[in-house]
Amino acid sequence: MSDNKPRNADKQEEQVENKEQDTGVTASKTGLTKRNADFMFKLRKEIANSGLNNEKQEEAIHDTEKQLLDGQKSGQTARQIFGTPSERVEEIVRGPKKEAISQNDNYWFRSLDNALIFAALFSAMYAVMSMFQPQTIAKTPGPAGFLAIILTSAVGGLGMGYVYRVLYPDKKAPRPSLWKQIGMTVLAVLVWISCYTLFAALPSSINPLLPPAGYIAIAVVTFGARWYLRRRYGITGGFI
Structure with a gap:
């Protein structure tokens, strides 16, 4: 029992290190900030289980990265632009929410x-x-x-x-x-x-x-x- 605890701790530490490495690589490749790269890392995992075909997944990921890069120029974070990764995936799958047509002049x-x-x-x-x-x-x-x-x-x-x-x-x-x-x-x-x-x-x-x-x-x-x-x-x- 005592041997299992160190093993589990080592495994969790290894997973954290792997995630940090993946995030760091993504950030260096795409030019995203570390926080935005972490958002993309989580988004990729969630969108893989969304049911979308590979072509649509890659298209959505590319579009999201582009918007994040544009947002970085004005200091916007991924959360400010998209909310959570889950909310972004839902928007990709279901499409953006339609805004009610204003009847202000009716x-x-x-x-x-x-x-x-x-x-x-x-x-x-x-x-x-x-x-x-x-x-x-x-x-x-x-x-x-x-x-x-x-x-x-x-x-x-x-x-x-x-x-x-x-x-x-x-x-x-x-x-x-x-x-x-x-x-x-x-x-x-x-x-x-x-x-x-x-x-x-x-x-x-x-x-x-x-x-x-x-x-x-x-x-x-x-x-x-x-x-x-x-x-x-x-x-x-x-x-x-």
Whole structure:
């Protein structure tokens, strides 16, 4: 038993030495740094078990080495470029991840983005008011009704989506004059306020008030939906 331990230790030491020698040879031949050469050493072992044919393996290895050499010029490491060897092999086998097409300039996605944040903010506001200032809602319950919140948010989303498109047109199109920007914004806000007043007059039979938990639930759901929408479709910026 005692004889086996030294033998195992010697074997492990020999394997480490062999790996260091292989890595050193790879680094000297390819011009890679020792760390990047170690990455390639591990990559070769993993890609050999990936199921790819020899031609594709060599092509992938050559491409990886080329990218590493280019990255070295600006101080990038293999991990910064590819992650781990396993992640690089997965990318080679399955292909690069397809990036979602940005809908940043899509009017409907932009309007939905605005409507969701408006619904989240209104719901959060009425949740706080219903808990700490219930008498205020009792005096003017209309705006806090479920249907009023949905409709007000929808109109606000559509209106602000349109204003955003006017203020931030396609890169090739010229931006409108300052006065036109101000006029469009003021007009959109006035229309929104008018709709808000109109929706507040809806009867309680179709525009019921909600308990605080109901408003909180709407705020959480709409905020979460907006977060997913922006992440999934690459939407950035906006009024809020």
